[in-house]
Amino acid sequence: MQVRAWMLSATTAHVDVKGRTSALQSEGSTNAEDLEELCCRQVTAADIELEKMRWDFVLAKLKYEHEDNEKQRLHEERMEQIHQQAVKRSFSQGLQDLLRPPNQYALFLYCFVFIHVIYTVKDLAFYFFQNHYLFCFAIVIFFILKKIFQDYKNKKKCF
Incomplete structure (x- = not known):
């Protein structure tokens, strides 16, 4: 019965989202089998809508993941x-960056x-010169x- 309902829903894919039937299905159906088919079609339409919503969710999720x-x-x-720019910089430039004060208080310090x-x-x-002036002299x-002596040696090499 469900296979038959699925085939019917596949051929009549123009079922409304809210479960109402289209103009082709609005003919007066009085027997129980027609009512059962109508019920199956409505469930199938709801299933199709749920499946559509699920695929929309999956696509949105994949889009956000991407x-x-x-x-x-x-x-x-x-x-x-x-990282490559940091490696390319020289040691002296890194030292300059380290010593550059980040704000005015660090500059004051x-x-x-x-x-x-x-x-x-x-x-x-001055203390060293005062106490050890002979050594400094x-x-x-x-x-x-x-x-x-170095100047004398260099002049001797030139001649």
């Missing part, structure tokens, strides 16, 4: 490009530390004599 996969692929490509390092080195240098004389 869009998500495309976004993920683009994201991975961008991350790979960023960098300046504060830099100024205090300068004052500390200056005070240590010997180092200065050594470098002067070394420079004179």
Whole structure:
């Protein structure tokens, strides 16, 4: 009976969505078999509508999954490009990026530390010169004599 109903529904595919029959089926059917066929056609129409809705849902789901996969692929490509650019950069540029202050408070902190390092080195240098002035004098004389000796040696090679 269901096979027959399916064949009838396949031949009369113009059944309304709400279960109403079309003009071809509106003839007066009085016997029980015609009513049963009409009921089967209505169920079949509902089944067709449900199947259509299910396929629409599956297509929409596949579309969104495809869009998500495309976004993920683009994201991975961008991350790979960023990674390659980061590898291409030199060490000094990376160090410059590291030392670049992100905001004005970090810049103030960098300046504060830099100024205090300068004052500390200056005070240590003056302390060293005051307590070890003879040693400092010997180092200065050594470098002067070394420079004179190198200049004399270079002039001798030219002749």
